[in-house]
Amino acid sequence: MTTLQGTFALVTGASKGLGKAIATELAKKGYHLLLVARSENELAKLSEELQTGYGIKALYFPIDLSQQTSAKTVSEWVEKNDFPVSILINNAGYGLWGRFDELPLEDQINMCHLNIDVVVELSYLLIPRLSRSDKAYILNVSSTAAYQAVPTLAVYAATKSFVLSFSRALRFELKNTTIAVSCLSPGPIDTGFAHRAGLDAFSKMAEKFNMQSEEVAKIALKGLFAHQPEIVPGFTNWISVFANRILPKAFIEKMAAGIYKT
Ligand SMILES: NC(=O)C1=CN([C@@H]2O[C@H](COP(=O)(O)OP(=O)(O)OC[C@H]3O[C@@H](n4cnc5c(N)ncnc54)[C@H](OP(=O)(O)O)[C@@H]3O)[C@@H](O)[C@H]2O)C=CC1
Numbered sequence: 001m002t003t004l005q006g007t008f009a010l011v012t013g014a015s016k017g018l019g020k021a022i023a024t025e026l027a028k029k030g031y032h033l034l035l036v037a038r039s040e041n042e043l044a045k046l047s048e049e050l051q052t053g054y055g056i057k058a059l060y061f062p063i064d065l066s067q068q069t070s071a072k073t074v075s076e077w078v079e080k081n082d083f084p085v086s087i088l089i090n091n092a093g094y095g096l097w098g099r100f101d102e103l104p105l106e107d108q109i110n111m112c113h114l115n116i117d118v119v120v121e122l123s124y125l126l127i128p129r130l131s132r133s134d135k136a137y138i139l140n141v142s143s144t145a146a147y148q149a150v151p152t153l154a155v156y157a158a159t160k161s162f163v164l165s166f167s168r169a170l171r172f173e174l175k176n177t178t179i180a181v182s183c184l185s186p187g188p189i190d191t192g193f194a195h196r197a198g199l200d201a202f203s204k205m206a207e208k209f210n211m212q213s214e215e216v217a218k219i220a221l222k223g224l225f226a227h228q229p230e231i232v233p234g235f236t237n238w239i240s241v242f243a244n245r246i247l248p249k250a251f252i253e254k255m256a257a258g259i260y261k262t
């Protein structure tokens, strides 16, 4: 059995935003890192920073995970190098804001592949390797958007509902193994997410509710290592998730539509 010391954490979407913050927190805890994203320059810069700053190995693999065989390619890289991976952070993802029937279908399908298929494929392909560690972890990044339908973010929110449901079931199935599974559901975070999603018009509102990536990353890892099933950083976000459990769906959807009105 491999102990945690000297093991690797594989982080998808590690080049910027929340993934970069989680990778940095893991480096501070002494984990070696496998950094995956598209931007090779950003990955190289982060790798250098973390290796120099924390004395850990930070290797990187630039790849577009939205391509059909990308998860298998990443898994083959891990297998070829026999990296002892004890943590998988399924973080890479993006949103698309707009009416379902007006957003390009291809973009929405691409988003589903990254937000859903890659989470499923990497979890499946890495479980055998994670099982070799006497303590192993999978953190899947969902969103507060997972807890209710969100008109104008219809497909994005649905992908995050999938991640939440899949994470809870996988956690149960793996309960007698060495692998703990947690689902992180942040609310708005001050990253490049909103711009890529086309949510710039809401940036003023977001500023009121935005959390910083570093704070979310700290809360995420605290919950992950405590084997917390669902991690919802921020009191306001926790209240919104709690409210979604008790308020009528039609009311919640009307509220959500009002927030993100097209
Ligand atoms: N920011 C927010 O308000 C919230 C975000 N989330 C979730 O947090 C996660 C991280 O998002 P966040 O950090 O905010 O957003 P960012 O856009 O800042 O970062 C996204 C990360 O994913 C990577 N990525 C995006 N597309 C691909 C791709 N096709 N292949 C490989 N890597 C890719 C990006 O790297 P690169 O561009 O180099 O490929 C980047 O590292 C997402 O799953 C998002 O849904 C959840 C709730 C709130």
Ligand SMILES: CC(=O)[C@H](N)C(=O)O
Binding pocket: 095, 143, 144, 145, 153, 186, 187, 188, 189, 193
């Ligand atoms: C759409 C949002 O509010 C946020 N980015 C989230 O994913 O929760």
